Amino acid sequence: MDPARAFPAGSEPxxxxxxxxxxxxxxxxxxxALGDAAREPFTPENLAAWQEQDAASRPRPTLRExxxxxxxxxDELVVPGAPGEPDVGLVSARPAGVTGPLPVLYYMHGxxxxxxxxxxxxxxLLREWALPLELAVVSxxxxxxxHTQYPGPVEDCYAGLVWVAGxxxxxxxxxxxxxxxxxxxxxxxxxxxxxxxxxxxxPAPIGQLLLCPMLDDRGDTVSSHQMAxxxxxxxxxxxTAWQALLGDRYGAADLxxxxxxxxxxxxxxxxxxxxxxxxxxxxxxxxxxxxNAIWQAGGQAELHVWPGAFHGFxxxxxxxxxxxxxxxxxxxxxxxxxARSGAGPAAG
Numbered sequence: 001m002d003p004a005r006a007f008p009a010g011s012e013p014x015x016x017x018x019x020x021x022x023x024x025x026x027x028x029x030x031x032x033a034l035g036d037a038a039r040e041p042f043t044p045e046n047l048a049a050w051q052e053q054d055a056a057s058r059p060r061p062t063l064r065e066x067x068x069x070x071x072x073x074x075d076e077l078v079v080p081g082a083p084g085e086p087d088v089g090l091v092s093a094r095p096a097g098v099t100g101p102l103p104v105l106y107y108m109h110g111x112x113x114x115x116x117x118x119x120x121x122x123x124x125l126l127r128e129w130a131l132p133l134e135l136a137v138v139s140x141x142x143x144x145x146x147h148t149q150y151p152g153p154v155e156d157c158y159a160g161l162v163w164v165a166g167x168x169x170x171x172x173x174x175x176x177x178x179x180x181x182x183x184x185x186x187x188x189x190x191x192x193x194x195x196x197x198x199x200x201x202x203p204a205p206i207g208q209l210l211l212c213p214m215l216d217d218r219g220d221t222v223s224s225h226q227m228a229x230x231x232x233x234x235x236x237x238x239x240t241a242w243q244a245l246l247g248d249r250y251g252a253a254d255l256x257x258x259x260x261x262x263x264x265x266x267x268x269x270x271x272x273x274x275x276x277x278x279x280x281x282x283x284x285x286x287x288x289x290x291x292n293a294i295w296q297a298g299g300q301a302e303l304h305v306w307p308g309a310f311h312g313f314x315x316x317x318x319x320x321x322x323x324x325x326x327x328x329x330x331x332x333x334x335x336x337x338x339a340r341s342g343a344g345p346a347a348g
Contacts, residue, residue, distance in 0.1 A: 020226045021280045024308030030317035031231065031310060041229075041236040047114065047146075047244065054115040061119055072096055072126055079163040082155040089141035090160050091118045092171060095131050101168065103177035103338050104136040105129060105209070106161055108186030108193075110312070112214065112233070112241035113145045113153060116185070128327060133334060136173050138164055142189065146244035150259045153245070154192045158202065161193060165203035177341045179207040179334065180271075184233070184312060185241070187213025191261040191290070194270050205271045207337040209330065212277050212311055213287060216262035217242040217250065221285035231281055231310035238282055262286050267293050272300040274333040276326060278309025304329055 023031065031039070042050055066074040077090040094102055107125060109116040118141035125137045142156040161180070168175035182190040187210040194208045219242070224235045243250045246259060257264035273294055277287040284305065291303040306313070306322050314323035 018222075018225045018228070020230055022308055023231075023280050023310060024306075024313075024320070024322050026320040027309060027313050027317050027322060030313075030320065034316065039232065041234055042112070042114070042240040043236065044240055044243065047240060051115060051144075054111070058115070058117060059120045060117055061123060066091075066093060066119070066122055066126070067096075068126075070096055072130070074122070079160060081159045085152065085155060085159070086143075088156045088160045088163075089118060090164070091122055091139040091141070092136070093122055093126055093130065093139075094136040094172065095126075095134060098134050101172060101174040101177075102134060102136040103179070103206075103341065104138055104164070104171075104173040105334075106164060106178055106180050106205075107137060107139045108142065108157055108180075108182035108189040109139065110182065110184030110186045111144070112237065113185045113188075113245045114241050115144065117141060121183075129331065129334060132331070133338060135334075135338065136171070145241070146247070149247045150245050150249065151256075154189055154196060154258055157189050157193050158196055158200075161197065161203055174342070175203065176206070177338065178203060178205045179209055179337060180205045181207075181209030181211070182213070183211040185214045187211050188215050188261060191215060191273075192258045194273075195261060195264055195267075196258050198269055206341045207271050207334075208273045209334065210273055210275045210287070210290075211330070212281065212283055213261075213275065213290070214238070214241075214283060215260060215290055216286040217246060217255065217260040218262075221289075223284035223286075224282045227280065227282045227284075232316070233282055233311040235282060262290060264293075267297040267299060270294065270297075270299050272302075272337060274302050274304075274330065276304040276306065276330070278306050278311060278313055280308055281311040283311065302333055 063074050072093050073096050074093040078087045081088045109121045118139040122139050130137050140157050140160050142153040165175040180190045180193050190208050219235050228235050275291045277284050291301040294301040314326050
């Protein structure tokens, strides 16, 4: 039995028994400052309006802006998609003037599978990791639900990864030092990608960076009930996003793990994972259970449960002490993974 769902017989909490864990004080203040409108849940009825608002308001920096006066080399690429599917857009970036094949972070943006774009996340990836660790970044513009449902988004990510690994020489990267990563929906896609490339014998990542990953479509964990109506992303929003992605397959007993990695029965043979989540967010229990399942399969996972953190906390309160600690922990893990995989600045 999944420990995230286990209760003694006859002691299952009733609908009024859920007590949410407290928010960290600094993060709570940031949450209040967002206002009620920003915390309104996503529903099938308002999804189109939310998507339109996100597309209009989410930053989409130009290549000139991303290059930061020559600090970075940045290109937009269009590569073949899966057979019979459209091409896939990639944003490829690296610190300027750094010679030699670089390790690469192959990154999937967040947004619940229904929002976001590949460009908006690149400035932070370059500032926090590419520059200090001397690594390249490739951000994937996968198709969004409900216009494109499973398996479209994960197949986009897989096709891009295969192309990047096959063109490592012209990109100036090391195909043997690829970390797949992402946040929220992107974290779920990174986990799915690690499973998919393992099972297809595709490019083998050296690590998977899973930041508050969206892993389980079933929505029946304790944390999903505890956080109902609270924080940034609750069970209503989560169900709306999963329904948009899965369509008629939503809740199906035979849903593949590449759609929802928490469904995986075999987590052996995966690259080392970094998994983080907040104690006060919907995804807490599914993410903790995923780390535990990796350990039980004989794998390696580093798990951080940030006390009092809500979903995506560091993006809303970047100067909070907890946010700074989380960024430090991610960078330290990346540095260790890169150091184990080969020589270079990250191994120093």
